[in-house]
Amino acid sequence: MFESHGPRRLSDIVTGDENWFLFFIIPPKRLNHMWVDGQGDRPVVLRPGFQSRNRMFTVFFNYSGPLVVDILPQVTAMTATYYVQNVLSQDKSAINEQRPKVSTSRTLLLHGNAGSHKARATTQSLQELGIEVLPHPAYSPDLAPCCDVYMYY
Known part of the structure; x- marks a missing residue:
């Protein structure tokens, strides 16, 4: 299928998956500086751990790099509707921009x-988009390399 003159090329493959990432926002040090008078107590600054969040990132990429990076909103669940409307639509747009002649057909x-x-x-x-799905064996994270990507925001 992927031979030199075969019907498919490795550049036709788009891979992606979701993963939970813990990230936190540390305020800059200059925001902790403040003037206080001799009578008042200095306000307590929270540690970075109190601002930590667990968010789901969906990353799709192909041979040339990332196509889609979607961050699931905090009060939303990953459902088929969200996946189709937000993630796959972004994926389709990115593929169309990158490969306008072929689009999603290959x-x-x-x-x-x-x-x-x-x-x-x-x-x-x-x-409907003409995208063929490659079978993915259960419990095989090595076939979806985006599971090993760590992102820090």
């Missing part, structure tokens, strides 16, 4: 086995 998608990836709405949307 794209092979390798993503995990999450419920939002296997839902009926997702599979129908991928069929």
Whole structure:
């Protein structure tokens, strides 16, 4: 399938997955400087751990680098509807910009086995876009290299 004159190239593969990342925002040191009079107590500054958050990042990339980096809003769950409307639509737009002649017709998608990836709405949307899904064996994170990417914001 991926031979030198075969119907597919490695540049046709788009891979991606979701992962939870703990990140926190440390205020700059200059924000902790303040003038206080001799009578008042200095305000207490919270440690960085109190501002830490756990957020879900969805990253899709291909041979040339990242295509989509989506950060799930804090009070939202990753559902098939969110996945189709936000993540796959961004993915389609990025592929169309990068490969305007081919578009999504030759794209092979390798993503995990999450419920939002296997839902009926997702599979129908991928069929409409003409994106073929490569099978992903269960419990095989080495096939989705984006699971090993660490991002700090």
